[in-house]
Amino acid sequence: MADQHAATVRRFNRTYTQRIGALDDSFLGTGRPLGPSRLLFEIGLSDDDGATVRELRERLGLDSGYLSRLLRSLEADGLVDVRPDPTDRRRRRVRLTGRGRTARRRLDERSEDLARSLVAPLSERQRERLTEALATADLLVRAATVQLQEVSPTDPRSVAAMAAYFAEIGERFGFEPGDAWLEDAEAMTGPDGFFVVATSDGEAVACGGVHRLPDGAAEIKRMWVHGDWRGAGLGARLLRHLEDVVRDRGYDVVRLDTNDTLLEAIAMYERAGYHAIERYNDNPWARRWFEKTL
Amino acid sequence: MADQHAATVRRFNRTYTQRIGALDDSFLGTGRPLGPSRLLFEIGLSDDDGATVRELRERLGLDSGYLSRLLRSLEADGLVDVRPDPTDRRRRRVRLTGRGRTARRRLDERSEDLARSLVAPLSERQRERLTEALATADLLVRAATVQLQEVSPTDPRSVAAMAAYFAEIGERFGFEPGDAWLEDAEAMTGPDGFFVVATSDGEAVACGGVHRLPDGAAEIKRMWVHGDWRGAGLGARLLRHLEDVVRDRGYDVVRLDTNDTLLEAIAMYERAGYHAIERYNDNPWARRWFEKTL
DNA sequence: GCCATTGTCTGACCTTAGTCAGACGATCAC
DNA sequence: GTGATCGTCTGACTAAGGTCAGACAATGGC
Incomplete structure (x- = not known):
């Protein structure tokens, strides 16, 4: 195969x-x-x-x-x-x-x-087949060659990605990050946290960060995939990558929260082995909470 | 578009x-x-x-x-x-x-x-999508870049193509060309006839020839497409090309014959504007006769 | 047997692509 | 203000890729 x-x-x-x-x-x-x-x-x-x-x-x-x-x-x-x-x-x-x-x-x-x-x-029908095949190949080759790298949350690429993330949830849910942004960024560095950006042609197309919760579990935050890139498996790959790093850092439990309208994200978390748990934080925007034991 | x-x-x-x-x-x-x-x-x-x-x-x-x-x-x-x-x-x-x-x-x-x-x-499903897309693109790009060129019917490429053609109809219908091959080859040169070979990577993948019938019409013969290449529109393209050259040579009627088991070929002739006519030759292998006015 | 053609090789030559070390001014951290 | 770092440029160099004109032997057509 x-x-x-x-x-x-x-x-x-x-x-x-x-x-x-x-x-x-x-x-x-x-x-x-x-x-x-x-x-x-x-x-x-x-x-x-x-x-x-x-x-x-x-x-x-x-x-x-x-x-x-x-x-x-x-x-x-x-x-x-x-x-x-x-x-x-x-x-x-x-x-x-x-x-x-x-x-x-x-x-x-x-x-x-x-x-x-x-x-x-080529005949018109063949042209259409070729165009479709090339478009598919293009998307997948791009997806396959996306670079995942750990960078500081204050790196310009991270900032760009998070800005896109906040703009999007701001538009959808009226969420306003306020100053929380900066505090969080700090938590996603050092020995307990990290931040990963996926880039294609130097542009940030996905991101995700991890910090430590008070009880010692890891929490995945700011997970975002660029609109043009959804459906290319990038989210699942990023998630897998975050989990790998989390495991390396010695964590054995990961949690995350999300809004209940993000059906695709929820489905992806479930496919990846996350199960629903009770509210574990006071994030006003969150409606669903998940956990996975590594 | x-x-x-x-x-x-x-x-x-x-x-x-x-x-x-x-x-x-x-x-x-x-x-x-x-x-x-x-x-x-x-x-x-x-x-x-x-x-x-x-x-x-x-x-x-x-x-x-x-x-x-x-x-x-x-x-x-x-x-x-x-x-x-x-x-x-x-x-x-x-x-x-x-x-x-x-x-x-x-x-x-x-x-x-x-x-x-x-x-x-990539995930396994994506890999499959990519593979399928690339295989399609490969076939179509190859088909699009096939070279059609007029060559002598005695050129090695022509001989190779016709040998494949005869081998195939020999296997399917027990047809044996005998010496007719050589005579025909001669008719497909000079001012009244010609022979076209389609090559890809230097290998003959399709061919077709034209000679003059006694009543002044052109006849398409030895039209063949390599088994691996069927379904890529090569036959239709070759046919169109032959017709173009036929027209340039001043003919206004083209005829051809075929066996009634070659359903795809028949469908292609019909799509290309050929209509069935009465037997116009004594080819024992032929069961269907077509004509098109250019 | 002669001449034209075919198939390959050689020598001379050129451009493109790319590497590496270091120079130098601008900026940043302190 | 100073030393480290960043961002770009310059000079010197190399290898790869390719073109062209002609040489030369083998072959084919007559």
């Missing part, structure tokens, strides 16, 4: 590398070599403020020296504009110039043409 | 290049750079006779000088054995040595591990 999955992935890899990869390289190479083209493409994805060099480095996974050189070549061609970030003058912000946007648009068109020419020989 | 297909393809491309492509490169690079590794891999796909240099060049799409150099480096490492082909001493046949097979196997294992590690974070 496992072998069959691997075999399919490998077969697909071969097909992809030969048929699309080759085309892809040629499409990006409109006069410019691949490196600069990819960079141009990536810069164009940023908002009006542009991107910092560091962001680009992470998104593209490039060496700092190499990236710097690539930027210089784009700058020499008048395609980008690099200037210090006013809030931190060590950082530099990169933005497309007018010419850069034009070049980027041309690249975009070439890429679009390429994609169209790939599906052109 | 069309834009949605292209957008999905592009989105997938981006995901693929970032997540799998990068890993893929690293996996193949076991000490050896990518080029030699891919070559090693490709040589290992051939049968015991090995592959000719030309075959490898086509399958990998490499420059002849470059390939020659790559071969030399593998040869220097004692991984392959290159010697003249006894039937045509201009050609050279490449075969893996014992060490080559070992190296190739190691590569294979790494690739397998990589594929497994990609799907590892």
Whole structure:
């Protein structure tokens, strides 16, 4: 079974590398070599403020020296504009110039043409099947390659994730975190607590934290999955990961609370072996309480 | 609609290049750079006779000088054995040595591990969804990138395709081509006839020919699609292509015959606008006759 | 037997991609 | 204010990937 999955992935890899990869390289190479083209493409994805060099480095996974050189070549061609970030003058912000946007648009068109020419020989029904299959594969490959990492709850990624979390429950239940946020953050560090963020392309797509309850049990809090990512099994994976770390830290009981309208979350907790218990805290927003013995 | 297909393809491309492509490169690079590794891999796909240099060049799409150099480096490492082909001493046949097979196997294992590690974070159900999606995408991408080209009916690819065709109808209907094969081949060249082969990875996966009937109509013959490729729309595409060329050559009527057990073929002809007519030839194997006005 | 063609190889050459060590200014913690 | 750290850049270097023109032997067509 496992072998069959691997075999399919490998077969697909071969097909992809030969048929699309080759085309892809040629499409990006409109006069410019691949490196600069990819960079141009990536810069164009940023908002009006542009991107910092560091962001680009992470998104593209490039060496700092190499990236710097690539930027210089784009700058020499008048395609980008690099200037210090006013809030931190060590950082530099990169933005497309007018010419850069034009070049980027041309690249975009070439890429679009390429994609169209790939599906052109197919019938409409086949095209739909292919599109559906690729969309599924895309979602799952992204989900499979999400990075789970323990970071400080005050790390920008954590803050972004928790802000999204609070915005969401604020909208749904009128919940307002107030100052509790900061106190909690502190509890989720040190020897007893921790915080985990799942990132994809450097963006936080899920998070969850653990702190110690007065009676010595661990409590999972702030568990959140980005709306676009629900249904990809990310929640279950994150939960599993949190439990693994909790176990390593010597806990043997985990508790958590949730609202009774979050049916999918409740179902997931139950599938993961949690059972309902009595109210163990005074969280006004919570309606259901769960516990699991590790 | 069309834009949605292209957008999905592009989105997938981006995901693929970032997540799998990068890993893929690293996996193949076991000490050896990518080029030699891919070559090693490709040589290992051939049968015991090995592959000719030309075959490898086509399958990998490499420059002849470059390939020659790559071969030399593998040869220097004692991984392959290159010697003249006894039937045509201009050609050279490449075969893996014992060490080559070992190296190739190691590569294979790494690739397998990589594929497994990609799907590892997913649940079994997700793995199945991914596998299914990739298999579908694989088939359709292959189908979309099949090359249709007009070649002589005596070209090795044509001969291979027709041999497969005759073997198949021989098995199903006890049909024996006898000498008719050669005469027909001649009719499918020159100004009045032609022969088209569809190839994928250099292998013939479908074929079809056209010759002129005594009354001036065109007749499609030897239309065949490889068993593994049925259901991918290749037959319809080939038929459309043949019709296009037929029209260019100034014909305005096309006819063809088939056996009544080939239900799928018949359905395809009907979908393509062919209508049944009376027997117009003395082909003992035929039970149905069709015509289409272009 | 001759000439054109085919199949492969060699040498010379070029671009792209990427690494590494260190320089240098800006910022942060105290 | 100072030392540590951060963020970016520069210079020097290397390997990989690839192109092109021609050499040369084997083969096929006539």
